[in-house]
Amino acid sequence: MKIAQVVLDIPTQALDAPYTYLVAEEKNDDLEFDVAVGCVVLVPFGGRRACGFVVAIEEVSELDLAQRMDPSKLKHVIRALGPAYFDEEGAACAQYLSERYIAPLSACVRLFTPPGGIPRMVRSRDGHWRLEEPTVGEVDDRWITAGPAFGEFRPRKNAAKQIAILKALEAGDLRAVELSAEFGAVASTLKALEAKGAIAIERRRRFRGDAPRGNSFVPSVKPQLTEGQKAAVDAIAQARAAARGETVLIDGVTGSGKTEVYLQAIESVVEAGRTAIVLVPEISLTPQTVARFRGRFGDRVAVMHSRMSQGERYDQWDFIRSGEARVVVGARSALFTPLSNLGLIIIDEEHEGSYKQDSAPRYHARDVALWMVRRAGATLVLGSATPSIESLHAAVKDPLWRAVLLPERANGRPLPQITVIDMAKEFGQGSRSMFSRTLARALEEELAAGRKAVLMLNQRGFAKFVLCRACGFVPSCPHCSTSLTYHEQGAYLTCHHCGYRIPVPGACPECASPYLKKFGAGTQRVEADLRVLIDGFSSVTSEVPIIRMDADTTKGKNAHQDLLDRFASADAAVLLGTQMIAKGLDFDDVTLVGVINADTMLNLPDYRAAERTFDLVEQVAGRAGRAELPGRVMVQTYEADHAAIRAAARYDRALFLRDELPKRKALGYPPYVRMANVLIWGKDEKSVEGQAKALQRDLVRRVSEYGGSAWRVHDAVPCVLAKLRNTYRWHIVVKCPVDADIARVLLPLFRARKADPRVSVAVDVDPNDLL
Ligand SMILES: Nc1ncnc2c1ncn2[C@@H]1O[C@H](COP(=O)(O)OP(=O)(O)OP(=O)(O)O)[C@@H](O)[C@H]1O
Ligand SMILES: [Zn+2]
Incomplete structure (x- = not known):
């Protein structure tokens, strides 16, 4: 007998194991899809029908089956609704994800x-369940080609459209949409021509968006590798030869040519008949990045990211499944393509x-x-x-890991010098501007010389x-539970979590005082001040464009790229932006990088705050002086003595780690412990609190029985963001030794937990932050 393990697509069956169904030996008719691993199937479930995913198919004898369960209780799969989307390996990965991340x-x-x-399956208003077809699928174009009677057929003299269409066809096949764009309604004309055999109409698969086929690309030349790059490529080759799943960490300064290492490593993988996935942060997945891979691998590159439409992603997905794509470049979800x-x-x-997903499954791309x-x-x-x-x-620590250092830039240029500017001192000396005098002077010099600057406003933790x-x-x-953010344009206050919005009050709602002060500065405000500053530079005579790049200006599909193109094509210009400009930019003539506020995120209640600050300063500094011209970097801060900032200014990671690691160890944070953050939320404050406390007791019991003495369950407390969109949020932090399997210990507790409609619970294993 054939049985299938089916994961039901029903949210309340949340952590349940798959259900077993029988698979009929004979299909109802030949046109049906086979019931196979990776299919979506229709099954009976509790008096209705449900959709589910097949994760395993087994051939068992009646006897074996009877030992496992009562065969008379088993129901049959009704039918498969489509072809397989994944194979056994995908099913195993899904199983792993569900256990690893609860x-x-x-x-x-x-x-x-x-x-x-x-x-x-969707439920209609009258309570009935019905099957809803997929919202996206393949699209076909209708193409017009020459028919068997193309040469012989003579249209009548007054059949102008027929004549025009046949004439156009002489140059080659045509899409129906192009014809109607040119000649207006053509349907009846085409039908008439088809009936005479003069043309044939056929459907051809079309790839939406910037799909690979037919897309032009500029082949790129392979440069001579530096010593460091060679060592990195060799290390990857050795790891591949060992074929035991090794990891190579390329620890290379900005501009050291890591991308070229990737390209050459991929090349030999593809030559060996295998495939490669390249993950890049969502925001740096620009046409430029994609072009570097297409330049080397042409139309064998598939691209996947969330700014593509569903249709475009479907087409790329299908292109990968066809086996023609050999390299997938994408955001974290590209790991799961076929x-x-x-x-x-x-x-x-x-x-x-951004490699960590912040909804279930809360996976980290690196671990997967x-x-x-x-x-x-x-x-x-x-x-x-x-x-x-x-x-x-x-x-x-790990014998399956090796690291390769690329301490120098590929072109041999030095890393730019970083100057830390103590804003508290500036203020003490009477300066009230958000631009220190040192930064202003440097900016004037560079702009007067016709060069470019990048200025970054660190907006994390900067309300x-x-x-x-x-x-x-x-x-x-x-x-x-957040303060409202002030928006200068339109003079309103808004909540960035739920969108609540009010005009700026004329007087204090508490005490009626008219003296309301506006704190902090958004990019718009900085842009306005910067304009004034630059216009006051006596040695800068030409108009200097300020290109602002933040969440507001990059909403459109190609907005990000358009702004960068404008910056690239200008002479002297300033690119002013949020953290999103810290990565990946590779412009020859950027000679100055300024960080307007390096420290705002240091005060966030987040154990990674110092690490993030160090990373950000190093990364943004790396945008300067990448080619012939030397670069300089100015970092403005109120915490000039903070180890993260002092160390970043000297490119001294060891110095930073000497400060940071003992703190992590003393306070019990990664990499010295593993953590799970148990989140409890709901609209009713009392029941959230009650459930959180009950769950804490259960966790303490579970951990004392199955964990160990080094485990710790913290008290259930409200989150830092205690209230979000009218939802109350509590959390419980569980810590364990690094080598402990935290999910294995906690999973049974959550599987056994009864779903409660008022209170939701989720576990974040190895959380990125605890907010
Ligand atoms: N072997 C080489 N010889 C000369 N130029 C090279 C070489 N390898 C890379 N480059 C060039 O050096 C520049 C930096 O390379 P790339 O962008 O790959 O560095 P990166 O390490 O990825 O930098 P970042 O981390 O700052 O993004 C690019 O313009 C690239 O074309
Ligand atoms: Zn709100």
Whole structure:
């Protein structure tokens, strides 16, 4: 007998194991899809029908089955709704994700399906369930080609459209949409021509968006590798030869040519008939990045990121499944595309927080990639100028890791000199500007010489808010526990979590004092002040464009790239932006980088705050002086003595770690412990608190029985963001030794937990932050 293990696509079946169904030996008719691993199937479930994903198929004897369960209770799969989306390996990965991250199996399986591309059951208003077809799928274009009678057919003299269409066809095949764009309604004309055999109409698969086929690309030349690059390429080759899932950490300064190392490593993987995945942070997935890979691998490159439409992603997904794509470049979800024969995974800027997903399954791309390469005997390459503390730690401790240093830039140029400017001193000396005199002077010199500057405003932890000078009142959101953010344009206050919005009050709502002070500065405000500053430079005669790059100006699909193109084509110009400009920019004539506020994130209640600050300063500094012209970097801060800033200014990671690691050890944070953050949330404050406290007791019991003496369950407390969109949030932090399997100990507790409609619970294993 054939049985299938099916993961139901029903949220309340959250952490449940798959259900067993029988698979009929004979299909109802030949046109149906086979019930196979990776299919979406329709099954009976509790008096209705449900969709589910097949994660295993087994052939068992009646006797064996009877020993496991009562066969008379088993129901049959009704039918498969489509072809397989993943294979046994994908099913195993989904299983791993669900256990490793204590996440619903259905959410893990869904990662492997094309977005919007699977059918599901929906409940209509009258309470009936019905099957909803996928919202996206393949698209076909109608193409017009010459028919068997093309040469002989003579249209009548007054059939102008027929004549024109046949004439146009002489130059080659045409799409129906192009014809109607040119000649207006053509449907009846085409039908008439087809009936006479003069033309044929056929459907051809079309790839949406910037898909690879037919897309032009400029082949790039391979440069002579530097010694460091050669060592890195060799290390990757050795790791591949060992075929035991090794990791190579490329610890290379900004501009050391890490991308060229990736390209050459991929080249030999592809030559050996295997495939590669390259993950880059979402924001740096620009056409420029993609062009570097297409320049080398042409139309064998597939691209996946969240700014693409569902249709575009579907087409790329399908292109990968066809086996023609050999290299996938994408954001973290590219790990789950149907790429077979994997030889290499590359994670660029591996320290980036965006590799961790912040909804279930809360996976980290690095950990999933590690699991994948170990299963496949493939190789993982991590690259960064500022590797995460976890990776640095693993590179020392783990025998399957090796590190390669690229301490110099590929072109032999020195790293730019970094100057720290103490803003407290500036203020003490009477300067009230947000630009220190040193930075202003440097900016004037560079702009007068016709060169470019990049200025970064660190917005993390940098809220713009309104404060009453008389009573100290700060307007806050009534639905979320955050102060309202001040927007200069339009003079309103808004909550960045829920969108709540009010005009700036004329007087303090608490004490009626009219003296409300606006604190902090957004990019718009900095832009206005910068304009005034630059216009006052006597030695700068031409108009200097300021290109502002922040969440507001980069909303559109190509906005990010358009802004960068404008910056590239200008003479003297300033690129002013948030953290998003810190990475990846490679412009020859940027000679000055300024950080307007380096320290705002140091005060966040986040154990990674210092590490993030160090990384950010190093990364943004790396944008300066990348070619012939030397660069300089000015870092403005109120905490000039902070180790993260002092160390970053000297490119001295050892100095930073000597300060940071003992703190992490003393306070019990990674890399010395592992953590799980248990989140409890709901609309009713009392029941959230009650459940949180009950869960804490359960956790304490569970951990004392199955954990060990080194484990710790912290008290259930409200989160830093205690209220979000009218939802109350509590959390419980669990810590254990680094080598302990935290998920294995906690998972049974959450599997056994009964779903409560009022209170939701989720576990974040190895959380990025505890906010
Ligand atoms: N072997 C080489 N010889 C000469 N130029 C090179 C070589 N390798 C790379 N380059 C050039 O050096 C520049 C920096 O390379 P790349 O962008 O790959 O560095 P990176 O290490 O990824 O930098 P970042 O971390 O700052 O993004 C690029 O313009 C690249 O074309
Ligand atoms: Zn709010």
